[in-house]
Structures are given as structure tokens and as C-alpha cells.
Amino acid sequence: MAESLAELARIGGRPDGGVDRLAGSPADVEARQWLAARMREAGLEAGLDEVNNVFGHPPGAGPWLLLGSHTDTVPAGGRLDGAYGVLAALEVYQALATAGHPAAARVALVSFHDEEGVSGHGFEGSEHFCASAPLASISGYLELHIEQGPRLEAEGLELGVVDAIVGIDRYDVALIGQANHAGTTPFSYRRDAGRAATRFIGGLRELVQAIEPRMVANVGALQLEPGAPNVVPGAARFVLEVRCPEPAALGAARARLEDELGRIATEEGCQLEFTPQTSWPAMAMFPGYVAALERVAQRSGLPWRRLESGAGHDAEILARHVPAAMLFVPSHEGLSHSPREHTDDRLLAQGCQALLDGTLEILGG
Amino acid sequence: MAESLAELARIGGRPDGGVDRLAGSPADVEARQWLAARMREAGLEAGLDEVNNVFGHPPGAGPWLLLGSHTDTVPAGGRLDGAYGVLAALEVYQALATAGHPAAARVALVSFHDEEGVSGHGFEGSEHFCASAPLASISGYLELHIEQGPRLEAEGLELGVVDAIVGIDRYDVALIGQANHAGTTPFSYRRDAGRAATRFIGGLRELVQAIEPRMVANVGALQLEPGAPNVVPGAARFVLEVRCPEPAALGAARARLEDELGRIATEEGCQLEFTPQTSWPAMAMFPGYVAALERVAQRSGLPWRRLESGAGHDAEILARHVPAAMLFVPSHEGLSHSPREHTDDRLLAQGCQALLDGTLEILGG
Numbered sequence: 001m002a003e004s005l006a007e008l009a010r011i012g013g014r015p016d017g018g019v020d021r022l023a024g025s026p027a028d029v030e031a032r033q034w035l036a037a038r039m040r041e042a043g044l045e046a047g048l049d050e051v052n053n054v055f056g057h058p059p060g061a062g063p064w065l066l067l068g069s070h071t072d073t074v075p076a077g078g079r080l081d082g083a084y085g086v087l088a089a090l091e092v093y094q095a096l097a098t099a100g101h102p103a104a105a106r107v108a109l110v111s112f113h114d115e116e117g118v119s120g121h122g123f124e125g126s127e128h129f130c131a132s133a134p135l136a137s138i139s140g141y142l143e144l145h146i147e148q149g150p151r152l153e154a155e156g157l158e159l160g161v162v163d164a165i166v167g168i169d170r171y172d173v174a175l176i177g178q179a180n181h182a183g184t185t186p187f188s189y190r191r192d193a194g195r196a197a198t199r200f201i202g203g204l205r206e207l208v209q210a211i212e213p214r215m216v217a218n219v220g221a222l223q224l225e226p227g228a229p230n231v232v233p234g235a236a237r238f239v240l241e242v243r244c245p246e247p248a249a250l251g252a253a254r255a256r257l258e259d260e261l262g263r264i265a266t267e268e269g270c271q272l273e274f275t276p277q278t279s280w281p282a283m284a285m286f287p288g289y290v291a292a293l294e295r296v297a298q299r300s301g302l303p304w305r306r307l308e309s310g311a312g313h314d315a316e317i318l319a320r321h322v323p324a325a326m327l328f329v330p331s332h333e334g335l336s337h338s339p340r341e342h343t344d345d346r347l348l349a350q351g352c353q354a355l356l357d358g359t360l361e362i363l364g365g
Numbered sequence: 366m367a368e369s370l371a372e373l374a375r376i377g378g379r380p381d382g383g384v385d386r387l388a389g390s391p392a393d394v395e396a397r398q399w400l401a402a403r404m405r406e407a408g409l410e411a412g413l414d415e416v417n418n419v420f421g422h423p424p425g426a427g428p429w430l431l432l433g434s435h436t437d438t439v440p441a442g443g444r445l446d447g448a449y450g451v452l453a454a455l456e457v458y459q460a461l462a463t464a465g466h467p468a469a470a471r472v473a474l475v476s477f478h479d480e481e482g483v484s485g486h487g488f489e490g491s492e493h494f495c496a497s498a499p500l501a502s503i504s505g506y507l508e509l510h511i512e513q514g515p516r517l518e519a520e521g522l523e524l525g526v527v528d529a530i531v532g533i534d535r536y537d538v539a540l541i542g543q544a545n546h547a548g549t550t551p552f553s554y555r556r557d558a559g560r561a562a563t564r565f566i567g568g569l570r571e572l573v574q575a576i577e578p579r580m581v582a583n584v585g586a587l588q589l590e591p592g593a594p595n596v597v598p599g600a601a602r603f604v605l606e607v608r609c610p611e612p613a614a615l616g617a618a619r620a621r622l623e624d625e626l627g628r629i630a631t632e633e634g635c636q637l638e639f640t641p642q643t644s645w646p647a648m649a650m651f652p653g654y655v656a657a658l659e660r661v662a663q664r665s666g667l668p669w670r671r672l673e674s675g676a677g678h679d680a681e682i683l684a685r686h687v688p689a690a691m692l693f694v695p696s697h698e699g700l701s702h703s704p705r706e707h708t709d710d711r712l713l714a715q716g717c718q719a720l721l722d723g724t725l726e727i728l729g730g
Contacts, residue, residue: 147549148546148549149546149548149549149550149551149554150545150549150550150551150554151551151554154554166548168548170594180514180515180699181513181514181675181676181699181701181702182581182582182583182585182606182608182675183514183531183533183581183608183674183675183676183677184512184513184514184515184674184675184676184699184701185514185515185581185675185699186514186515186516186581186675187570187574187581189514189515189516189519189699194566194584194585194587195566195567195569195570197563198562198563198564198566198567198584198587199563199567199568200567201559201560201563201567202560202563202564202565202566202567202568203567204560205552205560209552216547216548216550216551216552217547218547218594218595218596218597219559219563219589219594219598220547220559220589220591220592220593220594220595220596220597220598221589221592221593221594221598222559222563222587222589224584224585224586224587226585227585227586228585228586229535229583229584229585229586229604229606230583230585230606231583231585232583232585233584233585233586239594241547241594241595243547243548309548309549310546310548310549310550310551311546311548311549312548334545334546334549334550334554336546336549337546
């Protein structure tokens with residue numbers, strides 16, 4: 001599998017070891033054609049559908065347990081995000097087929113289009129797949145992925161069984177005060193939108209953790225207007241992102257966040273504009289699959305834990321329609337969406353073995 | 366004077382009532398030539414010097430009490446900032462000359478080049494003037510200006526006697542943490558430069574007021590990097606501006622500000638880069654002139670107060686070389702550097718009368 005990872009990483013490969021394979025780019029399409037050819041070499045019927053999903057399955061009508069992930073990347077992405085799960089799935093199929101195992105006929109493979117969201121909010125390919133004919137031939141979905149976060153490595157663990165994928169709510173926030181000369185306007189006369197925004201953002205962690213311990217939030221950019229060192233900001237605009245694996249918690253958070261913003265805005269003489277932007281519901285993984293993967297992890301003797309995925313994955317789209325679950329391997333230093341993304345080969349091989357074992361556990365093999 | 370203000374405002378005038386007369390622009394030069402012509406009509410020897418300062422004086426060698434301000438504006442500026450003080454000075458001279466008052470021979474007029482800082486940090490013209498031959502003929506400097514802040518109007522006052530011009534220190538601040546995925550990185554693993562910066566900025570007012578009650582500070586823009594909603598900021602950069610009329614206070618503030626930033630940076634796992642950028646010393650106005658202007662204000666029967674100037678003015682440059690002082694009239698709603706800048710004609714006329722009375726008080730006339 002290390003060899004096929006290296007071969008795939010050369011398509012759209014960067015001198016710094018990263019990969020540029022944006023969904024729909026020539027490199028992305030070339031990688032998908034390469035993948036379909038590899039599937040056909042392995043004995044599957046494989047090709048690209050209308051949106052460039054690569055779907056490979058044994059001859060016949062299924063039902064198949066679908067294994068896979070995606071092969072598109074973010075700009076200057078890493079060689080593992082998505083690609084690892086796709087090639088591990090191919091490896092699992094080849095191992096079963098080579099061994100003449102009957103489970104080989106009950107497995108199908110996929111690389112979904114545009115998981116990263118070049119043409120929209122992401123998950124374009126898995127949403128299309130779930131709205132098209134092949135879904136009827138799928139009994140469930142398993143996805144192996146790098147964690148893209150620091151927890152497994154920091155806790156000395158080598159495998160993660162994902163029990164839920166976080167929901168993500170985004171809000172457009174604007175605080176409108178009054179731009180003023182920063183020298184001639186005493187503090188008591190200011191309606192400082194920058195102060196209002198920074199008071200809220202600086203206290204966001206405590207606010208969110210008081211709502212629900214598994215909730216996180218982020219403000220990645222803050223626009224102060226007009227933006228000069230000697231002008232008190234008259235407006236502050238930012239996107240507030242909140243994530244939680246508990247389905248009910250995000251709804252409850254909305255009122256708390258808006259209340260706190262409103263309270264600070266009033267104190268600072270500002271107007272608040274609080275506009276829900278996008279809302280992705282939290283998605284629990286299928287309990288039967290989670291239990292099967294936990295048995296596999298336990299039997300492996302590897303140090304492991306249950307955890308939620310803080311990032312979105314195609315599995316959350318599939319989970320609306322069929323049983324679905326995920327496995328994680330550690331990400332070195334938690335880095336992803338970066339050329340420096342890395343996981344040791346030993347850990348990658350262990351994850352691939354767990355995907356094989358999980359497939360057999362789920363298929364009752 | 367209302368007529369001459371309207372005539373000058375047409376040079377570089379905007380449809381919205383504002384003025385675009387950036388230093389060195391054709392409109393700025395046209396206004397300066399118009400002004401020199403007006404000075405010559407009034408009987409002065411007047412012209413533009415090497416940097417387009419307009420300097421007008423009676424025949425002879427002085428010494429003269431210099432009256433004036435500047436006629437350049439910021440982009441989309443108002444019709445009063447600078448221009449009011451220049452035309453009031455011309456009015457004062459004309460009144461003295463028309464009355465045959467001997468003080469007319471002891472007054473000179475000026476419009477300084479680029480007070481606003483188009484070609485540098487501002488005060489280009491007054492710095493040049495103070496380094497050139499005419500300075501030797503100047504006994505002192507009086508500048509009448511709109512307040513550009515809300516205090517006089519808010520307190521129901523009609524005249525301000527400026528006792529000091531604030532010093533301004535600017536610092537380039539960078540907080541360097543680690544960019545991370547905002548979903549997969551729990552709070553406890555983050556080195557969030559945005560949180561560090563907003564904690565500091567959100568508490569800046571309390572910090573500064575604890576150092577010195579007359580001190581103000583501002584952060585007008587905040588750059589978070591890389592700047593995506595789903596990425597924890599790995600770097601935060603901003604310019605911190607601090608102003609105070611107390612000369613010693615700014616120096617004391619530096620250590621307090623750097624300490625607080627360092628404390629927060631450490632708590633958030635970030636590195637602090639704290640770099641002094643520019644430093645303008647606070648400048649006290651000449652006590653004898655301040656006392657003379659206070660006597661004038663008291664005799665006028667107008668409601669008045671002493672106050673510091675929170676903005677920089679040419680008077681702070683002149684004050685390094687000769688006795689200098691300033692008078693303020695109210696700015697409606699504190700607005701300046703805006704086409705909406707406004708002061709009622711009655712208040713403008715009162716300010717002009719105070720400049721005349723102050724000139725005579727200082728000249729012992």
C-alpha cells in the first residue's frame with residue numbers, strides 16, 4: 001500500500017511533498033482514471049460516473065459493503081487526506097480476492113468527488129452517489145481516514161473508532177458601532193465595534209465550554225472597518241463557527257451565543273446583526289458498525305479509543321441512507337491540509353488491517 | 366469669513382460637500398495659490414516656499430506672531446479641518462489692518478504643507494518651516510482649529526483652550542501560535558493567536574485607564590492568518606496605538622502593555638513580537654500663551670474649558686521652537702475627516718473673535 005500511496009501522490013504532486021489535486025482539476029481526473037484502472041486490474045467493474053465518482057464493484061448486483069473515501073485534495077494538501085482510505089480499501093479488496101475469500105464478492109470501492117468543497121460546500125460526490133441508482137446496491141459504508149487532529153498521537157493511541165461526526169453551524173456576525181478619530185474621542189464617547197467583537201471572541205472558549213464540554217468554536221478572521229490605526233472601528237464582521245457531536249447541543253448554543261453577543265453589543269453601544277449561514281447536523285455513526293469496529297480494535301491489541309470526528313467526512317452523507325462508520329489512524333502533530341501531513345507507515349498498515357478486520361466483522365465473515 | 370470658507374471649499378470640492386485636497390495635488394496647489402493671492406490683496410508679502418507652505422507677512426523683518434494652520438485635506442475630508450484656522454487667521458489680519466491697528470504689523474500668516482501626511486508622517490510643511498530661515502522672524506504661533514472630537518459639544522461648551530497635544534506611540538504587535546483545523550483540534554491543544562489577540566484588545570481600555578486616566582488606545586485593524594472560518598488562527602498582527610498628553614505616561618505604558626501581551630501570549634502558547642513603530646512625544650502648549658487664551662475665554666462670557674488635543678497639529682512642531690498654543694471650537698457630533706464635518710457659523714465666528722482677542726492679548730495690544 002505504501003507503493004500505491006507513493007504512486008498516487010505523484011499525480012498532482014508538489015516539490016514539497018504535498019499534493020495539489022483540486023476536485024475537477026486535470027490532476028484530479030487523472031488520479032481517478034488511474035484509480036479506476038487499478039480497480040479493473042483487481043477484477044472489479046469500475047469507472048467514473050457523471051460527477052467523477054470512481055465506483056468499482058464485483059460483477060453482479062450486490063448488496064455490497066462500500067469501502068472508500070476521496071482522492072481530491074485541498075490546495076497544497078497532503079498525500080494521505082482521503083487517498084489513504086481509498087487505497088486501503090483497494091488493498092482490502094485485493095487481499096480478500098487474492099485469498100479467494102467469499103467476502104470479496106460482497107465489497108465495493110469508491111472515491112467520492114469533491115469531498116473538500118471546491119465546487120460548493122463539499123461532499124458533492126457522496127451526495128450525488130446517494131441520489132443515484134448504485135445506492136440501492138450498497139448495504140453499508142466504512143471509511144478509514146487519518147484523524148487530522150492531535151488527540152490519538154497525544155494520548156499514545158494508534159487507532160480510533162469514530163462514534164459521531166460533529167455538526168457544524170456557521171453564523172455571519174456584524175457589530176455596528178461608530179467610526180471615530182482614535183485620538184480625539186475619549187473612551188466614554190466611543191461605540192467601538194472592535195472592542196465589542198474582541199470581547200466576545202476573547203471569551204468564546206469559556207462560553208462554549210459552559211454550554212457543552214464536547215463543543216468547540218472558532219473565529220478565523222475578523223474584519224474591522226475602516227481599518228486604520230487611528231480610527232476607532234465602526235464595524236466588525238466575522239464568521240463564527242461552532243461544532244459539536246451532540247445533535248441537540250448546537251441548537252441550544254445558538255441562543256446562548258446570540259444572547260452573549262447582544263449583551264456585549266448593548267454595553268458597547270453597537271448594533272448586532274446575527275445571521276445563520278450554514279448548518280450541518282451532527283451525525284452519529286451506526287451503532288452496530290461502531291460496536292463491530294470496537295471489537296476489532298479490542299482484539300488487535302493496539303491502544304485505541306472511541307472519539308468523534310471534528311471534521312466532516314463523506315461518511316456523514318452515507319450515514320443518512322445506510323449504516324456507516326469510520327476508523328481513524330493518528331496524524332503526526334495533528335497536521336492535515338498541509339504538505340507536512342504525515343502518519344508512519346506502521347500506523348497506516350495497522351489501520352488497513354483494522355479496515356480488513358472490520359469489513360469481515362461486519363460481513364459476518 | 367463664511368464666504369471665504371465657501372470659496373476655498375470649492376477648490377477640490379466634492380458633490381457631497383466634502384473636500385479632496387490631498388497635499389501636492391493640483392487642487393491643493395490651486396488652493397495655496399488662491400490663498401497667497403488673498404494675502405497679497407490684504408497687503409502682505411506672500412508666496413509659496415520650496416515645499417508649498419504659504420507664508421504671508423507684512424513688509425519688514427518681524428518678529429511676527431504667526432497665525433494659521435493648513436489647507437490640505439485627507440481624502441474625502443471636510444471643509445473646516447485646517448482651512449478654518451487659515452482663513453480665520455487671514456480674517457484677523459484683515460480686521461487689524463482695516464482698523465489701522467498697530468498689531469497688524471506684528472502678525473504673519475501661514476498654511477503649512479501636508480499636515481495630514483500624504484507624503485510621510487504628516488507635518489512635512491511645519492517641520493520644513495522650522496528648519497528654514499523664516500523661523501527666525503517668528504515670535505510665537507497661534508492655531509485655531511475645530512476640535513475633531515465630541516467633548517466640547519457634549520459638555521455644552523463653545524470654546525476650548527488647548528493645554529497640550531497628546532503624544533502618540535505605535536507598536537507593531539504579532540502573536541504567533543499554530544494554525545490548526547478548527548474541528549479536529551480540541552481547545553486544550555490549540556495555540557490560538559486570535560484568542561490571544563482578542564483577549565488583549567478586548568481588555569485594552571481597562572488596562573490603559575489603569576495606567577493613566579487621560580490615556581487612550583486603539584486597535585483599528587486585526588489580521589488573523591490564514592484567515593479561514595475553519596482554521597484556528599496561527600498568527601495575529603495589529604498596530605497598537607496609544608495616546609496621552611502626559612509626557613512621561615507613554616514611556617511607562619510601554620512596559621505595561623508589553624507585559625500584558627507577554628502574559629496572555631504565554632497563557633495561549635503563543636510567541637509575542639512587540640516592535641515600537643513610531644513615537645511622537647506629547648507636547649505641552651506654552652504656559653504664557655495658554656494663560657492669555659484663558660483670560661480671553663473668560664472675558665468672552667462663552668462656556669469654555671481647558672483640554673488636550675487628542676490629534677496631532679502643526680502647533681506641536683512649532684512648539685519645539687517658539688511659544689505656541691491652540692484654540693478649539695466644537696465639532697458637531699465630533700465628526701472630522703469626513704464630508705459630514707460641521708460647525709455652526711456662529712461658533713466659527715466666535716472662534717475667530719477669540720483668535721483676534723488672543724492675538725492682541727499675547728501681543729500686549
